[in-house]
Amino acid sequence: MKHLEQLEKAQNVLKDVLLDTSLIYSPAFSQEYKNEIYIKPECLQKTGAFKIRGAYNKIANLTDEEKSLGLICSSAGNHAQGVAYAAKELGVKATIVMPKTTPLIKVEATKKYGANVVLHGDVYDDAYNEARRLEKEKQLTFIHPFDDLDIIYGQGTIGLEILDELKDVDYVLVPIGGGGLISGIAMAIKEKNPSVKVVGVEPRGAMAMKQSIRMNERVCLNKVDTIADGVAVKVPGELTFELIKKYVDDIIVVDDYDLMEAFLMLVEKHKIVAENAGLLSLAALKKLKTKDKKIVSLLSGGNIDVLTISSLINKGLVSRGRIYCFSVDLPDTPGQLLQISQILSDNKANVVKLDHNQFRTTDRFHHVNLQVTIETNGHEHLKVIVDALEKHGFHVEEVN
Template sequence: MLNFNEIQKAKERLNDVTKKTNLIYSQVFSNECNNEVYIKPENLQLTGAYKLRGAYNKISKLSDEERQKGLIASSAGNHAQGVAYAAKKLGAKATIVMPKSTPIIKVESTKKLGADIILEGECYDEAYAKARQLEEQEGYTFIHPFNDLDIIAGQGTIGIEILEENKDIDYVLVPIGGGGLISGIATAVKHIKPSIKVIGVEPIGAMAMKKSIENGKLIELDSVKTIADGVAVKRPGDIPFSIVKKYVDDIITISEYEIMEAFLLLLENHKMVGENAGVLSLAASKKLNVKNKKIACVISGGNIDVLTISTLINRGLVTRGRIYCFSVELPNTPGELNKISKILSDLNANVIKFEHNRYVTYDRLTNVKLEATIETSGKEHIELINKKLKEIGLEVKTVH
């Protein structure tokens, strides 16, 4: 098990290296869950994610001989940048094996920090196998992203910072991939304040830690499927698993839609970008069955490419009911489209697109199909629009 003193020593090593990411009170997420929510924005860290903490702590403790061998790591992106940054600062050469699915921004950012990149496999675990193979062949020093006590100690410095800034925090919500982040944070906060609750968060398509805890042993998933690439891990580490068993109070699972919704709320209200894995804690904040508690949500990273951001915004708008697409059949007579337009105008709905098609209805001689995409203020607004359309005799079908 990790000793709290090692986390304190890691904090001293990192004082002049990492950026202190102060807690940000969130009115919007507080309103969503009827608690007092504070964001721990590790997406604002120097490399865009918390991983720099563990990587630097680990590499700074290596001997000169170990560093001179060259470093190798496997990563879905954020650990890669942490290792590359630390290696450059400490005078070592780094090679990173990344899954082929890694977002381009993470690959390019790691290259800019001076690391050599190898793309291998469809998920983290396949990249990990390749990195271990190269470690044996080339004699590199392997820097594990989560199954290492020095890495975990570095990540645990986040827990110390949270309680130094607000000692009254009742809950800490933390994303889980391999388990290194939550292991470090849980060790730190439980030592400082034993009454605090630590809640892990995993996407439904990659809940390896939750299944492992439920089965009382490490479980390797057959496959992972999630938009949260940073936590797409088939098998957690055995060291984090043992710490999670001891210190973590619960693990919440989150759907892809809940991830998109949290991403949009963070972007729109805090003007802040969190990657899909990074916003898991925010998505989980409204799934806690508690009220009037002080909750710290760790945003683990913000490294995400622009095309993915665009997709998430659009899907998030649909999930929140801000974009609504519906279809109705109208009599093929003059003035029918104007009736729809007037209802939408009177209800302050903004029309994005109308598609008026007479060839797709059952009775195309007398009816036409109208598919409308509109901008609304939310789900209650949609209900009001549907009610008014039904009042004039239309059957409304939701497209999305």
């Protein structure tokens, strides 16, 4: 009951701070994954992510002395903006240490809230160690991004909102980085309705919590390698590790290409943009072995730069079979190119690019290499096109 009281207290602290992020029913994802899918769009929250919840709740609960010292935190981006925003609103000075690899959009947004930004290291853990050093050197108050109960209670208000809005929810899918978000949400949900399944999601290149649960002790990864920079954490928190063991039912691992596919589908079907880490729970839907369940996928953040958006769309199109590049070797005789074009036209393939090059083959006096990029309706349509080409004697090789 103590946890529930603190969660409700945090909800009261945040009631006039947060934007409304009501659940969005998704016909597209529901049809694709044969469940009743709802999206919790924290990517539309103030500062573009859920982090404002924990940061504001933590800073609001500091003593006057702790505030007067000034704040310091480490962050891959979203916690930085949450702390910077809350500090500005509550009249406190803040210094944020971020990895040098942090997307520029997150760095600039943090500065705009008035915080002093220090770039240090290549991953979150490097920034964390530097922030801890500065904390001692300058006698600042450290605001941990996840391993702190006030932070966890703030994030957990999301769980309370989900249950208030969808009382008969069966599953809630939540991204995992350090574990603060899922710790709070799982705590809130399990304290009120233990029958609801809470499932965490990690990228394959940064599955610190999954490995830690498997080994029953906190594991430090040698490296992290994922496009989901917001959850690129080598070591999970001590407190969050224990809470996840207690409250979380399972952890799913997804690949970077799963994130690209989820991004494309979210943009096309809902016109919503989320960052890679924020997409984890949508990417995990294809891994769930359930049918006809009510599932909430949390989009944890939407701070992403335009160049990354462009790259994700292109790679997502390729991953879903919507864009396909292939090559064929043709006899160097009249009419071959026309025949290929006719087959593609007959099967409703849209030619995006075509390169007819006799210098790409070793036998250039008798053969020509044709490289074609086409647009299709997906993998089933693509198979029809490739089968038609093969049927007419053309050997198709995919070009990556």
